[in-house]
Amino acid sequence: MRSSQRQLDMEGALTARDRVGIQDFVLLDAHTSESAFLDNLKKRFSEDLIYTYIGTLLVSVNPYKELDIYTKKQMDIYMGVNFYELPPHIYALADNAYHTMLMETNNHFILISGESGAGKTEASKKILQFYAVSCPSTSLLDTVRDRMLVSNPVLEAFGNAKTLKNDNSSRFGKYMDIQFDTQGEAVGGHILSYLLEKSRVVHQNHGERNFHIFYQLVEGGEEELLHSLGLERNCQHYSYLVQGECANVSSINDKNDWKTMRKALSVIEFSESDIELLGIHVQVLQEAFIYRKIEAKAEEVLSPFTVDHAIYARDALAKAIYGRTFTWLVNKINESLANQFCINYCNEKLQQLFIQLTLKSEQEEYEAEGIEWEPVQFFNNKIICDLVEEKHRGIISVLDEECLRPGEATDLTFLEKLEEKMGGHPHFVTHKLADKKTRKTLERGDFRLLHYAGEVTYCVVGFIDKNNDLLYRNIKDVATQFKTSLMKLTEILMSKEPWYVRCLKSNDTKAPGRFDDALVRHQVKYLGLMEHLRVRRAGFAYRRRYEIFLQRYKPLCPATWPHWKGVPADGVEKLVKHLGYKPDEYKMGR
Ligand SMILES: Nc1ncnc2c1ncn2[C@@H]1O[C@H](COP(=O)(O)OP(=O)(O)OP(=O)(O)O)[C@@H](O)[C@H]1O
Incomplete structure (x- = not known):
């Protein structure tokens, strides 16, 4: 059903302050204007209204200051209330996901995305805190709650660090899972980490x-x-x-x-x-760092490393110990090589999932229902995902092949292979492939990917080594492992109903209440929020199967009450006509 009625219902429940701007972008008059979109965000932000909906998607702008909106009282207000009856809040999304799950008895997930410092970790904590208070309590719930909430300081101590962008930046990916029984009681849960x-x-x-x-x-x-x-x-x-x-x-x-x-x-x-140390004698460790042991027939020869090599060995051990400790800590072996390349690839995959689940599937649904529909154009980043992950042709495959082939593989031979295979790809460029102007911005050992969020230049140095990590030689190649773990995550998510929180960073200096227009505009662009709005707006907010709709609303029309004897679709048609809905306010699918 189109939005006008909904708008009325919603306005009724708002206080004056909450009415600043528009709380669901779907209701924005100038809905194709990026400037109007930003103005609305900014207007609300200046009143500390950091949440705004696009339909059921929640946009959150980091305020960088404590707001009085996460109290127990606020939680109580949002429990069991319809999405649109109250001002936008992360609690509303959490609560609706929970109740929809109970009603439809299916699985749901909440995908929280945004750049470093945008507020993802905080958002996830708010959701957990809300569930801890709002879900029916049992002793089992306490175990789940402990694991998810109380263990958080441990996870953050080992997995977070101060970066330039965020004093408490998570340096690993997190997937948290809570299992509920049919009564809505939390009965289990676990945390999966990847990419430390x-x-x-x-x-x-x-x-x-x-x-x-x-x-x-x-x-x-x-x-x-x-x-x-x-x-x-x-x-x-x-x-x-x-x-x-x-x-x-x-x-x-x-x-x-x-x-x-x-x-x-x-x-x-x-x-x-x-808490125990390794228990290795200093001498033994020292020797292992500065000599290579070569076994020749019956003899063992110790050949000294170069200083660089010794440093490399020391660092490799430190990283491996830490990595294993962390994995052990979260009790899940799912870690992998983590460099910027993998993190960006991960974000690229999540964006692809978002596109598939919203922009693409939404439009395909209209097509399948035979509903008249003007397609909304959007940039599909599949081309970039393929560039990274495609079998035999993608960057990861090239890297694995280069590590496995006989002869000496170096970072530069890897780069040459990339140039050979990717040359001409619109999202891939290197010093050699670039035109004159772009060449000036690239070093000889660089390659650049045009990610959906912007260009990123990678230096090939270390790619071969990292992929071939000496300590893991016998295990599968690291990049491929990473790809596999991402695919598993995608699979998990594809089987569930999505909810989205899109976190935006308000400024680059962590300043309370400052709204940097250019920075926010950039994020709105690459997160595809305008396209999402267009699809949502053109679409129908309320959809039901004919039978269910009839069952629910049949008392409103004499022809359908108490029973409609014909084909359900005809009954629905009668009903909505009787209620006076105009033809452009609803559409009937197949
Ligand atoms: N809802 C909020 N209210 C108040 N402050 C917030 C909120 N969300 C985020 N912040 C502030 O912003 C900081 C960064 O947020 P957070 O750590 O959640 O970012 P992130 O997106 O998880 O970043 P990273 O990807 O680096 O881990 C927080 O430490 C907090 O100071």
Whole structure:
């Protein structure tokens, strides 16, 4: 049913303040204008109204300040209330997903996306907190709640770090799962992690830190514990901790965070004995780092490494230990090589999923129903996903082939292969393939992908090594492993009903209440929000099968009450005509 009636219902429930701007973009008059879209976001943002709908999709703009909208009272208000009866809120989305799941007895997921610092982690916490309060409580629920919520400080300590963009940036992907029984009680749940950024353990860019846990331990660890681990209470003594030159940051209280983390550890039943060192003699470790052992017939020869190689070996061990610790911590082996390439590929896949589930399937539904429909054009990023993942032809395949082929593979031979296979692809360019102007912006060892969110230049150095990680030589190639784990995630999601939260960053300096027009405009563009709005707007907000519609509304028309004896579709036609709906306000499908 078209939106006018809905608008009336909704307006009735609003206070003056909530009426600032328009709370569902579907109701925006200038719905094709990006400027009008941004104006509306900005107007609402200036009144601390950070949430706006596009139909059932929730747009959230990071306020960078505490708002008084996450109280128990607010939770109570949103419980069991229809989506459109109250101002947009993440609680409304959480609540509706939950009730739809119970009503339709099927599976749902909430996909939260946005760039670093846009508010994804906060949004996911708000949703969990809401469920913890709103779902019927049992002792089982407490276990689930503990795992999801109370374990969070542990996950954040080991998986988050200060970056330039976000003081508490998650450096891994997270998939959280809660199982409900038919009564709506939470009976189980688990967390899946993927893509931990292990390189951060040994290297941090200027202004960034290693994972929080190291600083927490050094600053907050009990004397006894530090002593037993052979540590001193001074981050400056550890080169892995100070490369970004910001071991101490005013916005982070490592000492307090350590206490919180310790408490969380005990709740999820970690014991002292879980903290142990490797127990390897220094001498043995040292030797392993500086010599290569060559076995020749009956002899073993020790050949010294170069300094670079020794450093590489040390770092590789540190990364591997951390990676395994983290995996062990989340109790799921699903980690992989994490570099910017993989993270961007992951985002590209999520965008593709979003397109498939909303823009594409929505329009296909109209076609299948034989409903008149003018197609909305949108950029389909499948072409970029294919460029990365296609069998035999994609970048990952080329990388794997290069690692496996006989003869010496180097980063540069890999680049040449890429140029051979991808030359001419509209989303791929290198120094050699570029025109004169673009060439100036590329180094010889670079390749550039035109991702949907913008261009990204990658340096090939390290690609072969990372893919061929010495420590994992026997396992499948790392990039392929990553591709497989992403495919599994996509599969999980494809089998469920989607809900979307799109997080936007309001400014680049974490300033409370500042709205940077250009920055927000860019995100609105690449997240495809205007296209989403167009599809939603042209579409019908309320759809029901004929039988169900008749059953529900038959009392409203003498011809259908108490029973309609003919074909359901004809009954529905009679009913809506009787109610006075105009032909452009509804459409009948097949
Ligand atoms: N709803 C909110 N209310 C108040 N502050 C918020 C909200 N959402 C985010 N913030 C602020 O923004 C910061 C960054 O948010 P968050 O860590 O959720 O980003 P993210 O999208 O998860 O980033 P990353 O991808 O780097 O992990 C938070 O630490 C918090 O200070």
